Amino acid sequence: MSAAQVIETFFNPYAIAVIGASRDPEKPGYVILKNLLENRKRGILKSRIYAVNPKATEILGVKCFPSVKDIPEAVDSAVIVVPAKIVPHVLKDCGEKGVKAVVIISAGFSEIGNVELEEEVRNIALKYGIRVIGPNCLGIYDAYTGMDTIFLPLTKKLRDGRELISAPRPEPGYISMISQSGALGNAALDYMAGEGIGINKFVSYGNKIDVDESDLLEYFVDDEKTRVILMYLENIKKGRKFIQIASQVSLKKPIVVLKAGRTKAGARAAASHTAALAGEDSIYDAAFKKTGVVRVYDMEEMFDAAKALAYQPPARGSRISVLTDGGGAGVMAADEIEVLDMKVTELSDETLKKFDELKRKGVIVPFAVTENPIDITGSATTEMYRISLELLLRDPKVDGVILIALHHIPGIPSIEEMVEKLSEVVWSHDKPVTVCVIGGSEAAAFLRREFDKKFIPAYPSPERAVRAMYALVRYGMYLNKRSVLSEYLKSWKPCETAMFR
Amino acid sequence: MSAAQVIETFFNPYAIAVIGASRDPEKPGYVILKNLLENRKRGILKSRIYAVNPKATEILGVKCFPSVKDIPEAVDSAVIVVPAKIVPHVLKDCGEKGVKAVVIISAGFSEIGNVELEEEVRNIALKYGIRVIGPNCLGIYDAYTGMDTIFLPLTKKLRDGRELISAPRPEPGYISMISQSGALGNAALDYMAGEGIGINKFVSYGNKIDVDESDLLEYFVDDEKTRVILMYLENIKKGRKFIQIASQVSLKKPIVVLKAGRTKAGARAAASHTAALAGEDSIYDAAFKKTGVVRVYDMEEMFDAAKALAYQPPARGSRISVLTDGGGAGVMAADEIEVLDMKVTELSDETLKKFDELKRKGVIVPFAVTENPIDITGSATTEMYRISLELLLRDPKVDGVILIALHHIPGIPSIEEMVEKLSEVVWSHDKPVTVCVIGGSEAAAFLRREFDKKFIPAYPSPERAVRAMYALVRYGMYLNKRSVLSEYLKSWKPCETAMFR
Structure with a gap:
C-alpha cells in the first residue's frame, strides 16, 4: 500500500472504529460517533462504523465491542478518543487488528510535557506500520466523503431557547486545509462556512508524531478536487523534506501558508503552544519563496488568497x-x-x-x-x-x-x-x-x-x-x-x- | 449666527426646500423629497419640507413653488438638484430668500472642467453669506434628525421579484463621517449598516467650494453625540487651517483619517478624481502625526478603529x-x-x-x-x-x-x-x-x-x-x-x- 493510499484511507476508509465511543452527549466519543452515523444515514459516508467501549454494550443504536480486535470484520481506520494513558494499549490493538490509519484525538502528550508517553505511541505506530494523525488534534473533515472527527458541540443554546449553529461545516469545495492548531482550524471552518467558501479536506494534526504537512502535500497534489492547499503552521520539523516536496507540489497546485510565530513575541508564544522552536522567520521566508509557496500574513488574507487561487x-x-x-x-x-x-x-x-x-x-x-x-x-x-x-x-x-x-x-x-x-x-x-x-x-x-x-x-x-x-x-x-x-x-x-x- | 450654528442648520433646519423636486421616481429630486417626507411622517424629521419646481404644481402630495422666493414662510436650508447651469440662478434666489445652508447635489462643475461655473456659484454664495456643501456630492445624512439628501435608489429588484436593500442607512450611533468621495461615502454607509456600526452624521462634500473638513471638525468637536470623527480624504486644500483645527479637536475627540492617493499611482488617480494635486504623502503623514490624527490605511481598518475609539x-x-x-x-x-x-x-x-x-x-x-x-x-x-x-x-x-x-x-x-x-x-x-x-x-x-x-x-x-x-x-x-x-x-x-x- 503506497503512502498516498494510506492517507486516502483516513478520508475514505472501508470501515472506521470509534475507540472510546461514549454515552455522554458532552463527550467527544459521543459527538464523533453521532456525526459519523448521521453522515452515513444521509448517504454521504459509505464507511462501516463500529463503536469500541469495553464498558458499554450499545451506544446510539450501535453495538459496542470491548476492543477493536473483537470486531468480526476488517477495519482499516480508527479514531481514538480514550484518555492519554490508555492510548498505547488501544493502538497496539489496532496494530494487531491490521488497522492502517489512526486519528488520535486524545490530548495529554508532549504538549503538557508527557514526552515519553508520546514516544511510546510513536514506537507502537512504527512497529505495526500504522499511519497516525495527531495526537492532541481535531482530526479530519472531508466534505465529500463525510469523514468527520470534529468533536466540538454543533450548537449553542440561547436563553430564549434558540439554538445557534456554532461549529458549522463548510460546503464541499476546492480548498484543502492543514492546520497545526486545532482551535484555529475549527475557527477557520466556521469562517469558511460563513463566507461561503467551500472545503474539500481539512486536517488538524496536532502534535504530528507521524503524518505531517509534507505527507499531506504529497497526497493533495494528486487529489483531484483539491485546487488550493492552505496551511496554518507554527513550525516545520523536517525542513529539507518540506522544501523538496513543496517545490514539486507548487508547480502543479498553489500552496498558501500562514506561518505564525514570525516575530519574537509570536515565536515565544508558538513555543508554548506547540512545544517546538519556531526558528528564525527569515529562514522560513526564504524557504517559502524558493518553493513557490504564497505566504500570507493574516487570516483574512489567507482565505482571500485561497478563494482567488481556487477560482482564477x-x-x-x-x-x-x-x-x-x-x-x-x-x-x-x-x-x-x-x-x-x-x-x-x-x-x-x-x-x-x-x-x-x-x-x-x-x-x-x-x-x-x-x-x-x-x-x-x-x-x-x-x-x-x-x-x-x-x-x-x-x-x-x-x-x-x-x-x-x-x-x-x-x-x-x-x-x-x-x-x-x-x-x-x-x-x-x-x-x-x-x-x-x-x-x-x-x-x-x-x-x-x-x-x-x-x-x-x-x-x-x-x-x-x-x-x-x-x-x-x-x-x-x-x-x-x-x-x-x-x-x-x-x-x-x-x-x-x-x-x- | 456663528459658523457652528450655520453648520447645525444643515443637519437640523427649521425648513428645507428641495429645489429641483421631480415627479420622476428615478430622479434624485424625487428620491430626496420622498425620503424627507417619509422621515417626517415617521416623526424623526421635524423640519418643514417645501418642493420647488416651476413646471409642476404638486409632487408626492406636496405643493410646488416656482421659486424658493415664492415660499410664503421662512426657509433656512435648501438642497439643490437642478442641472449645473441653472444652479447660479436658483442659488441667487436662495440668497434673496435668506437661506443660510445649501447642499448642492448637482454635478457638472470643476470635476468635468467647468471651473468658471463653479467660481460663479462660489461668488454668489459669498455675496449672500450662504454656506454651501458641494457641489457634486451626496450631501448629508443625520440618523438622529432624519435629514437625508442621499439620492441613490434604496433597493435593487431581483428577477424572482424580491427587492434587496441596496442603499441602507446605518442605525443612530456615535460616529460622524466626512467623505470626499460620494460613492465611497455611500459604500461606507452600506458597510456600517451591515456591520451594525451606528452613525451620527454623514457628510459628502464633493468639490467643497465652501464647507470643508476643517469647518466640519470644528462643528463636530462640540456635537454631543459625535464620539469619533471619520474622514475619507484625497486632499486637503487649506493645510494650515486643518493643522490648527485638527490639533485642537483631537485633544477632545479622536479623528480617524483614511487619506487615499498616498502612492504615486494613487495620487495620479486622485488628481483625476477630485481635480486637485494631492501633494507629497510624507507631508500629510507629518501633519497627521503632529495633530494626533489616527491614520489608517484601508477601509476595514478605518471602521475597526472607529468602533474601538467610539466604545473604549x-x-x-x-x-x-x-x-x-x-x-x-x-x-x-x-x-x-x-x-x-x-x-x-x-x-x-x-x-x-x-x-x-x-x-x-x-x-x-x-x-x-x-x-x-x-x-x-x-x-x-x-x-x-x-x-x-x-x-x-x-x-x-x-x-x-x-x-x-x-x-x-x-x-x-x-x-x-x-x-x-x-x-x-x-x-x-x-x-x-x-x-x-x-x-x-x-x-x-x-x-x-x-x-x-x-x-x-x-x-x-x-x-x-x-x-x-x-x-x-x-x-x-x-x-x-x-x-x-x-x-x-x-x-x-x-x-x-x-x-x-
Whole structure:
C-alpha cells in the first residue's frame, strides 16, 4: 500500500472504529460517533462504523465491542478518543487488528510535557506500520466523503431557547486545509462556512508524531478536487523534506501558508503552544519563496488568497488595471497595487484610442477617466462595464483586472444581469479578475455571492480585492520563473461544479 | 449666527426646500423629497419640507413653488438638484430668500472642467453669506434628525421579484463621517449598516467650494453625540487651517483619517478624481502625526478603529496582553502586536504568582500558559475567562487586553452569560479591551454583536482586534504627549444609549 493510499484511507476508509465511543452527549466519543452515523444515514459516508467501549454494550443504536480486535470484520481506520494513558494499549490493538490509519484525538502528550508517553505511541505506530494523525488534534473533515472527527458541540443554546449553529461545516469545495492548531482550524471552518467558501479536506494534526504537512502535500497534489492547499503552521520539523516536496507540489497546485510565530513575541508564544522552536522567520521566508509557496500574513488574507487561487488563473505578470464606478475606491485600489509592488499599468495606445472613440460616440460617458484606473463614474451602466472590461482584458499590457462594482448607482438596475454579462467577458479570456463590492447590505452581499458563484472572487474592500490579485501575481511569477507558466495556463480549467447552496 | 450654528442648520433646519423636486421616481429630486417626507411622517424629521419646481404644481402630495422666493414662510436650508447651469440662478434666489445652508447635489462643475461655473456659484454664495456643501456630492445624512439628501435608489429588484436593500442607512450611533468621495461615502454607509456600526452624521462634500473638513471638525468637536470623527480624504486644500483645527479637536475627540492617493499611482488617480494635486504623502503623514490624527490605511481598518475609539477609552501605553482559549490565535495576535511596534508585555510578578496559585488550586487548568499570551486552552470555562481577565486588567504592567474568545469549546455553554460576566469585568476598569471572535456561523456573529452591544468592540480575526487596539494606543499616546491623558480619562464615559436594533 503506497503512502498516498494510506492517507486516502483516513478520508475514505472501508470501515472506521470509534475507540472510546461514549454515552455522554458532552463527550467527544459521543459527538464523533453521532456525526459519523448521521453522515452515513444521509448517504454521504459509505464507511462501516463500529463503536469500541469495553464498558458499554450499545451506544446510539450501535453495538459496542470491548476492543477493536473483537470486531468480526476488517477495519482499516480508527479514531481514538480514550484518555492519554490508555492510548498505547488501544493502538497496539489496532496494530494487531491490521488497522492502517489512526486519528488520535486524545490530548495529554508532549504538549503538557508527557514526552515519553508520546514516544511510546510513536514506537507502537512504527512497529505495526500504522499511519497516525495527531495526537492532541481535531482530526479530519472531508466534505465529500463525510469523514468527520470534529468533536466540538454543533450548537449553542440561547436563553430564549434558540439554538445557534456554532461549529458549522463548510460546503464541499476546492480548498484543502492543514492546520497545526486545532482551535484555529475549527475557527477557520466556521469562517469558511460563513463566507461561503467551500472545503474539500481539512486536517488538524496536532502534535504530528507521524503524518505531517509534507505527507499531506504529497497526497493533495494528486487529489483531484483539491485546487488550493492552505496551511496554518507554527513550525516545520523536517525542513529539507518540506522544501523538496513543496517545490514539486507548487508547480502543479498553489500552496498558501500562514506561518505564525514570525516575530519574537509570536515565536515565544508558538513555543508554548506547540512545544517546538519556531526558528528564525527569515529562514522560513526564504524557504517559502524558493518553493513557490504564497505566504500570507493574516487570516483574512489567507482565505482571500485561497478563494482567488481556487477560482482564477495565475497572472502572467504584475501589470494591473482597475475598472471602477467610484473614483475614491479606484484611488484606494491604485494605492494598494503600488504598495504591494505591482504596477498600475499604462494601457496600450490602441486601448486608449478605443476608449476615446467610445467616449466620442457616447457609448461611455464623456467625462469618464480612461487612463488606469478607469473610472466610468456614477453614471456607469452595465453595458459600459461590459465594454470597458472587454477592452482591458484584451490589452496586452494588462495582466489582471480589479473590478470595482459599487452597486448603488441607478445604471445597474439588475445585479443578476450585470454578473452574467461581466462573467461572460471574464471567462472569454484567461486573465485573472478579482472583484470589490463594498457594503453589508442585502444587495452587496448578494452581488458578492453571485460573482463568487461564477468563480470570480469578490471582496468587500478595494484593498482585499487587490491583495487577492497579489496572490495570483506571485503564483504566476513563480510558475514563470520555473518556466512552466504557459503550460500551466494551457491546462488550467475553471471550476466546474457548483459548490454553492 | 456663528459658523457652528450655520453648520447645525444643515443637519437640523427649521425648513428645507428641495429645489429641483421631480415627479420622476428615478430622479434624485424625487428620491430626496420622498425620503424627507417619509422621515417626517415617521416623526424623526421635524423640519418643514417645501418642493420647488416651476413646471409642476404638486409632487408626492406636496405643493410646488416656482421659486424658493415664492415660499410664503421662512426657509433656512435648501438642497439643490437642478442641472449645473441653472444652479447660479436658483442659488441667487436662495440668497434673496435668506437661506443660510445649501447642499448642492448637482454635478457638472470643476470635476468635468467647468471651473468658471463653479467660481460663479462660489461668488454668489459669498455675496449672500450662504454656506454651501458641494457641489457634486451626496450631501448629508443625520440618523438622529432624519435629514437625508442621499439620492441613490434604496433597493435593487431581483428577477424572482424580491427587492434587496441596496442603499441602507446605518442605525443612530456615535460616529460622524466626512467623505470626499460620494460613492465611497455611500459604500461606507452600506458597510456600517451591515456591520451594525451606528452613525451620527454623514457628510459628502464633493468639490467643497465652501464647507470643508476643517469647518466640519470644528462643528463636530462640540456635537454631543459625535464620539469619533471619520474622514475619507484625497486632499486637503487649506493645510494650515486643518493643522490648527485638527490639533485642537483631537485633544477632545479622536479623528480617524483614511487619506487615499498616498502612492504615486494613487495620487495620479486622485488628481483625476477630485481635480486637485494631492501633494507629497510624507507631508500629510507629518501633519497627521503632529495633530494626533489616527491614520489608517484601508477601509476595514478605518471602521475597526472607529468602533474601538467610539466604545473604549484610549490606552495609557503600548503594553498589551492577550487572553485566549486557542494557542494559534494567540500566536497570531502576538505577531501583530509586535509588527505594530506595541509590546506583548511581561506580567507583573504578583499576577504571575496569582496565576500559579489558580493553577495549583485547579481554578484554571494546570496546563494553561500563564505567560503572555495567556492561553487558558480549549478546556477553558467562562469562569476561567472572567478571573483571568480580571487579573490582567488589574496588572499595572498591562495597558490593554486582546480578548480572544473562540466560542466553540464546551466550557462556554452560554455565550450570553459569557458576555455579561466579561463585560462586568471590562467596565470595572478603565483600560481598553478589544475582542476577537473568529467565524461566520450564527453563534460567532451573535457573540460579536453581543460584545458590541456592551461597547466592547469585537472583530472576526486576531489581527483586526490588534489593529483596533493600536488605534487606542496611538490616540492615548498622543493625549499623553500633550499632557492631557489623565484629565481625558477622568472625564471619559462609556457609551450610554443602545444603538442597536
